[in-house]
Amino acid sequence: RYLLRGWISSGINAEYGGSPFPQYVAENGSVFQPGQGNNAYIFPAVALAVMCCGSIRIPDDLFLRAAEALAQLVSEEDLAVGRVYPRLCDIKEISIKVAMAVIERCYELNLATVLPMPEDLESFVRSQLYSNAYPSFIPETYEYGQ
Numbered sequence: 150r151y152l153l154r155g156w157i158s159s160g161i162n163a164e165y166g167g168s169p170f171p172q173y174v175a176e177n178g179s180v181f182q183p184g185q186g187n188n189a190y191i192f193p194a195v196a197l198a199v200m201c202c203g204s205i206r207i208p209d210d211l212f213l214r215a216a217e218a219l220a221q222l223v224s225e226e227d228l229a230v231g232r233v234y235p236r237l238c239d240i241k242e243i244s245i246k247v248a249m250a251v252i253e254r255c256y257e258l259n260l261a262t263v264l265p266m267p268e269d270l271e272s273f274v275r276s277q278l279y280s281n282a283y284p285s286f287i288p289e290t291y292e293y294g295q
């Protein structure tokens with residue numbers, strides 16, 4: 150477990166760690182909420198992208214594109230409370246958006262084997278997601294006499 154707390158010249162507290170940490174209240178009363186900088190954001194989105202487009206390789210450039218896409222998803226609200234990552238509770242939507250950016254890069258680099266590139270990339274990615282919603286196989290039962 151580690152925590153790196155860096156003070157940026159503008160006085161913004163940028164906090165990031167490998168484990169979740171409680172919020173931090175600065176001397177001036179500002180409240181900062183550390184982000185969790187582990188493998189939750191990049192690796193799952195890259196894996197989703199590679200599986201969706203059938204990439205023949207996974208070069209470093211895909212991870213760079215994933216990091217760039219993730220950075221674009223950090224809101225002003227996130228920055229205001231010292232987060233350098235989007236909120237983890239939004240991970241599904243974040244993963245979809247990052248995966249889409251990585252898939253586009255795979256096609257740019259001619260790595261994709263799923264051809265042609267899907268016209269509606271977002272719908273295609275969503276259709277590939279795992280769902281744990283199963284139909285019930287338990288028969289309906291009734292109380293005796295009803």
